[in-house]
Amino acid sequence: MLRTHTCGELRKENVDQQVTLCGWVDKYRDHAGIVFIDLRDRYGKTQIKFNLEDSSDIQQLARGLRHEDVVRVTGEIVARPDDMINQKISTGEIEVRVSKLEILNKSLTPPFLLDAGDLPNEELRLKHRVVDLRRAELQESMMLRHRYTKLIRDYFDKHGFLDIETPILGRSTPEGARDYLVPSRVHEGSFYALPQSPQIFKQLLMCSGFDRYMQIARCFRDEDLRADRQPEFTQIDVEMTFVEQEDILNVIDGLIAETLKELKGIDHPMPLPRLTHAEAMERFGSDKPDMRFEMELTDLGEIAAACGFGVFSKTMESGGRVRGLVAPGAAEKYTRKMIDGLTAFVGDYGAKGLAFFRVKEEGLDSPIAKFFSEEHQQAIIEKMQAKPGDIIFCVADKNAITSAALAALRNRLGSELELFDPKDFSCLWIVEFPLLQYDDENKRWVAEHHPFCYPHPDDIELLETDPGKVRAQSYDLVVNGYEAASGSIRIHDPAIQQKIFDLLEISAEEAEQRFGFLLEGLRYGAPPHGGVALGLDRWVMLLCGYDNIRDVIAFPKTQKASDLLSGAPSNVDGKQLKELHIQLDLPD
RNA sequence: GGCCCUGUAGCUCAAUUGGUUAGAGUACCGGACUGUCGAUCCGGUGGUUGCGGGUUCGAGUCCCGUCGGGGUCGCCA
Numbered sequence: 001m002l003r004t005h006t007c008g009e010l011r012k013e014n015v016d017q018q019v020t021l022c023g024w025v026d027k028y029r030d031h032a033g034i035v036f037i038d039l040r041d042r043y044g045k046t047q048i049k050f051n052l053e054d055s056s057d058i059q060q061l062a063r064g065l066r067h068e069d070v071v072r073v074t075g076e077i078v079a080r081p082d083d084m085i086n087q088k089i090s091t092g093e094i095e096v097r098v099s100k101l102e103i104l105n106k107s108l109t110p111p112f113l114l115d116a117g118d119l120p121n122e123e124l125r126l127k128h129r130v131v132d133l134r135r136a137e138l139q140e141s142m143m144l145r146h147r148y149t150k151l152i153r154d155y156f157d158k159h160g161f162l163d164i165e166t167p168i169l170g171r172s173t174p175e176g177a178r179d180y181l182v183p184s185r186v187h188e189g190s191f192y193a194l195p196q197s198p199q200i201f202k203q204l205l206m207c208s209g210f211d212r213y214m215q216i217a218r219c220f221r222d223e224d225l226r227a228d229r230q231p232e233f234t235q236i237d238v239e240m241t242f243v244e245q246e247d248i249l250n251v252i253d254g255l256i257a258e259t260l261k262e263l264k265g266i267d268h269p270m271p272l273p274r275l276t277h278a279e280a281m282e283r284f285g286s287d288k289p290d291m292r293f294e295m296e297l298t299d300l301g302e303i304a305a306a307c308g309f310g311v312f313s314k315t316m317e318s319g320g321r322v323r324g325l326v327a328p329g330a331a332e333k334y335t336r337k338m339i340d341g342l343t344a345f346v347g348d349y350g351a352k353g354l355a356f357f358r359v360k361e362e363g364l365d366s367p368i369a370k371f372f373s374e375e376h377q378q379a380i381i382e383k384m385q386a387k388p389g390d391i392i393f394c395v396a397d398k399n400a401i402t403s404a405a406l407a408a409l410r411n412r413l414g415s416e417l418e419l420f421d422p423k424d425f426s427c428l429w430i431v432e433f434p435l436l437q438y439d440d441e442n443k444r445w446v447a448e449h450h451p452f453c454y455p456h457p458d459d460i461e462l463l464e465t466d467p468g469k470v471r472a473q474s475y476d477l478v479v480n481g482y483e484a485a486s487g488s489i490r491i492h493d494p495a496i497q498q499k500i501f502d503l504l505e506i507s508a509e510e511a512e513q514r515f516g517f518l519l520e521g522l523r524y525g526a527p528p529h530g531g532v533a534l535g536l537d538r539w540v541m542l543l544c545g546y547d548n549i550r551d552v553i554a555f556p557k558t559q560k561a562s563d564l565l566s567g568a569p570s571n572v573d574g575k576q577l578k579e580l581h582i583q584l585d586l587p588d
Numbered sequence: 589g590g591c592c593c594u595g596u597a598g599c600u601c602a603a604u605u606g607g608u609u610a611g612a613g614u615a616c617c618g619g620a621c622u623g624u625c626g627a628u629c630c631g632g633u634g635g636u637u638g639c640g641g642g643u644u645c646g647a648g649u650c651c652c653g654u655c656g657g658g659g660u661c662g663c664c665a
Contacts, residue, residue, distance in 0.1 A: 027625070109615070176664080226659085348660070
């Protein structure tokens, strides 16, 4: 080793020891006669000092050190004078009096300083990710990510799960997300697809009798990015045999309890609460409600149908809904201009307008209050349980739009009105998702989750009569408004699987062609099984308290899916394309 | 594909209604300084205002296009 200690471990007890440290120059403070350097590595910072009287040559060399130079120093640990102790760092009681200095690598002037107040813009940080990753925040993200994956592996190992790898080069299954394709050189004109998830393979592993499987699996989806979505991301993939939904939820509850306890010191109430999909949609307008605050949606249909406000009554006549929520204490805070901003905001979710009422002692104050009689105003206040000083917001539209708009509004108001502590964790399961959803555009049923979900046993008959009402044995884990895990009990009966394919209008031949290897697996003694997958990146993001997953991924991609560090994706040599029999056909 | 925000010195930002030579802090370079820890003090270098057009006597500022970054809707079985 080039060093005897790290920059984070020396204490008062080490005084008088001779040590050798290696690290990066974090700060330098040159007083001519004495030079202080904060030496940094992953473990911390240690102040080293160069006295003129100790050695003028070494001191001279030290005066030339700059940010991010890599050095190796040898010297004696000395206690700092009492009034010179630095409380901010763990090694603040000591310093190293350097007798030997070796510059291992002189750095160019770095593109930005690591802790200079405001962060540089993200483009620059991504381009110089090597430097950016030295920042304490990102070092901590990576360390927490490591501790989390370690905890996960230990937890599942303890519970009898086997970590088994599945292929990265797989077969394209053109349902679902867009695939990333990899051309085959050997099979001219054929392509592999990178896995969107190991879904089918883990089911096959259950058919093979491995009983309990887990994998920390990289997944790829060629879809547009978001703050919490990267084109390649990591799932904690889990599958179990001879289980019911309850068993899977219990195993994951245990993991969540251990995670929050170990990594955040939080004792989350267990078992995690559960809400049906239908109830979540009705009370929160969302299948991933943030439960750190209340502010539930209220149905105002009855009053809306009877009132004199045309927008409301006509919406009711045409089969729509009028729903609202109460923003507590918002009447003072929100000016008319800000409310106009909220109106535009819900417009993004399809809402044609946003009705609002300021609640006063004597009734409702609003541009549209005149359309509501005294009794109707009181009825609204009572139904919404609003208090003077609140604002009532309402959306009148098709059910789905009232949900989407009010759910988004709820999240925004919750955050703006500071209705929750951002450090809180609130986890719950959403269960009984609909199995199918009708695609108006293509006039057909599509799987809500994926085509392998087992229908709810009580709803099997509805498959024939009313497919839209069929509930799935599926479940999502929601954490602070993020979908943090998702899973289901799978179909292990080829006949039911075929019935689902029929509903999805996937013909037997087509099913055989696309998913034949799964169906084949199901034919040779498939056990009942089910599983779940947790979004690792999102979990780490939440555990770190960040709102974007790029900060917990060492080398993330931009919104246009490029890697600013390496320059991927890039053009390739014509020879490579020729070997793969690929010709480019670019627009213009 | 749509909508919104954004791009000025290495970095973070400023620049009045469109008005003279585009400023400040920090970094960097030079100088002073033996107890700093965001060291301090003095001086200096540093700019094709992302790029390309246009309007104007005059554009960082207004208009059009384009590229990059971010947020979001659609999309993500």
